[in-house]
Amino acid sequence: MALIDLQNVTKAHPGGGGLFDCTIQVEQGASFGLLGPKGAGKSTAVALLMGFIKPDAGTCQIGGRDCFRERQDIQARVGYVPRHPALPPRMTGEQFIRMKSALAGTRSPRKEQELIERLAINPLGPCERMSDAMQQKLSLLGALMGAPDVLILDEPTLSLDELSYHPLQEVLAEEKKKGTTIFITSHVLRDVQRMCDVIGIIRKGRMAVVQPARALEYTRQKVYHITFATNQEASDFAQEWQTAVEVLQNRATVAIPGSPQVLVRTLAKYTVVDLIGGRQESEESYLRYYGDDTA
Amino acid sequence: MIWPLLRFSLRRLLSRVLAAAVCGMAGAMAALLLYNEPALEAITQMRSQAEPLFKALGVGGSASLSLHLVSIGLGFYLPLVCLLFAVSAAAQLMAALVESGEMAHFLAAPKSRSAVVCTQAAALLLGVLAVVAMPFAAAMLGGLLLHPGLLSVPGVAAAFTGLLAMTAGAALFALMISANRDTALSARRRAHAWIGLAFVLWMLSRADNMLAYLSYVTPFMLYQPERLVLLRADGWSGAILFLLAGLICLVLGSVRFSRRDLPL
Numbered sequence: 035m036a037l038i039d040l041q042n043v044t045k046a047h048p049g050g051g052g053l054f055d056c057t058i059q060v061e062q063g064a065s066f067g068l069l070g071p072k073g074a075g076k077s078t079a080v081a082l083l084m085g086f087i088k089p090d091a092g093t094c095q096i097g098g099r100d101c102f103r104e105r106q107d108i109q110a111r112v113g114y115v116p117r118h119p120a121l122p123p124r125m126t127g128e129q130f131i132r133m134k135s136a137l138a139g140t141r142s143p144r145k146e147q148e149l150i151e152r153l154a155i156n157p158l159g160p161c162e163r164m165s166d167a168m169q170q171k172l173s174l175l176g177a178l179m180g181a182p183d184v185l186i187l188d189e190p191t192l193s194l195d196e197l198s199y200h201p202l203q204e205v206l207a208e209e210k211k212k213g214t215t216i217f218i219t220s221h222v223l224r225d226v227q228r229m230c231d232v233i234g235i236i237r238k239g240r241m242a243v244v245q246p247a248r249a250l251e252y253t254r255q256k257v258y259h260i261t262f263a264t265n266q267e268a269s270d271f272a273q274e275w276q277t278a279v280e281v282l283q284n285r286a287t288v289a290i291p292g293s294p295q296v297l298v299r300t301l302a303k304y305t306v307v308d309l310i311g312g313r314q315e316s317e318e319s320y321l322r323y324y325g326d327d328t329a
Numbered sequence: 330m331i332w333p334l335l336r337f338s339l340r341r342l343l344s345r346v347l348a349a350a351v352c353g354m355a356g357a358m359a360a361l362l363l364y365n366e367p368a369l370e371a372i373t374q375m376r377s378q379a380e381p382l383f384k385a386l387g388v389g390g391s392a393s394l395s396l397h398l399v400s401i402g403l404g405f406y407l408p409l410v411c412l413l414f415a416v417s418a419a420a421q422l423m424a425a426l427v428e429s430g431e432m433a434h435f436l437a438a439p440k441s442r443s444a445v446v447c448t449q450a451a452a453l454l455l456g457v458l459a460v461v462a463m464p465f466a467a468a469m470l471g472g473l474l475l476h477p478g479l480l481s482v483p484g485v486a487a488a489f490t491g492l493l494a495m496t497a498g499a500a501l502f503a504l505m506i507s508a509n510r511d512t513a514l515s516a517r518r519r520a521h522a523w524i525g526l527a528f529v530l531w532m533l534s535r536a537d538n539m540l541a542y543l544s545y546v547t548p549f550m551l552y553q554p555e556r557l558v559l560l561r562a563d564g565w566s567g568a569i570l571f572l573l574a575g576l577i578c579l580v581l582g583s584v585r586f587s588r589r590d591l592p593l
Contacts, residue, residue: 081593084437085436086436086592086593088590105436106441109436109438112437114433114437116430116437118430120430120433120434121431121434122431124340125337136332137331137334137440138438138439139439
């Protein structure tokens, strides 16, 4: 049985958007990345898991308990990082850490100190004067204070720079080794690819695809840039190839999802001056699920 | 009770409590300073010229220093200050936290939403207590220094207790509204609209005998400091009803907050 279990969940927002007939299952100890652009329904899924909102239809459970009705029991084992840290502005970082420890009912100064050092957090001074990245890291630290079984992170890397990103990745990898189940949302493919075993791509509130992070590598399209000897040849090739081709003078760009064997056979009939490509960033593969949405 | 939240909320309310308490203390001191013959004569003269206005403001007789304090301070000014504080503080403690997203930190802890509402109610009531107690202390101290032996301590204490009960009831009503709103502004507006309407109706009901029937549609008719200062037993029923109404509002607010979707 999956630890995190959303079954055919629908939650429509009055202004449009939300989550529709969405099913997500995350096994214990696994890490799941929910990937999608802004407004796709990622934060709605997180709000449902945290029991902030109740579903219009379907069931939403963590560890077999209903996320809305039994949220108090669930939250005892969940660490949560909101999309916007929203730290109390006048509170200092130290006060915030103490408050989170007290709320979680656990106080471990050693763990606090270790996380402060690893995440390079400066807890001095009021939160309102801290950078967004520092606030995000403090929020993460707060989520880890209660030694949770489940981590729910809503866009945890939103404000982080590269320097802050790696310690976060390491901390999450360690949590995963300890058996913590991780649920991350992001609109950046790289983030979820690095931190998750399984990626779900969400489009307009509906799950477009759920697959292992590695599978996304294999299914990505490859783009080739071909330079022909003449403009006419480029035009003839475009007519013959027909799908997913762009022509500019004597150059053509094609995108193909699998082996380039057919392309190579077709090109044998033409005088090819140059051929570059064969790899495509996964980001483009992810964009395929969205079409114009991400523009 | 969630102690970290209580500490957080009390810190959050501190500036508002101080501002309201200073305004209240100034009002109480002003009422004491106005207790001299020329000032009382001037008030009597002005009252004869604009009687409905003075009646609406609760300015009545000044037969004793205690009655004068109740008439000038507790008839209009102090209730207004306390109600403004109550509405503003209630909006800060619930709706503002939801609006800013800070509430997520407390709701992500293994605590029930009812416990959150009860904790915020406790913070609010402590704030109300401070806002009422400080003008009372100022009145006592001022009375002792300016008019030794003239102030009836039990009477004034009873009148301020009436003010405390009325403000607590209104504060819990405002908290109920705040628990049901997503922004501080909308919580303030809604609470101001209801409490403001009831307050204006109360003033109108006092202004003219023709409008006295309005007192039946405003809960402020239960606020009777002029009876409490004379230690009349019938003044207490209103205070008790305010507290009961406040408790009902607290329960309703807690139930509603527990069941509703929060935009966090």
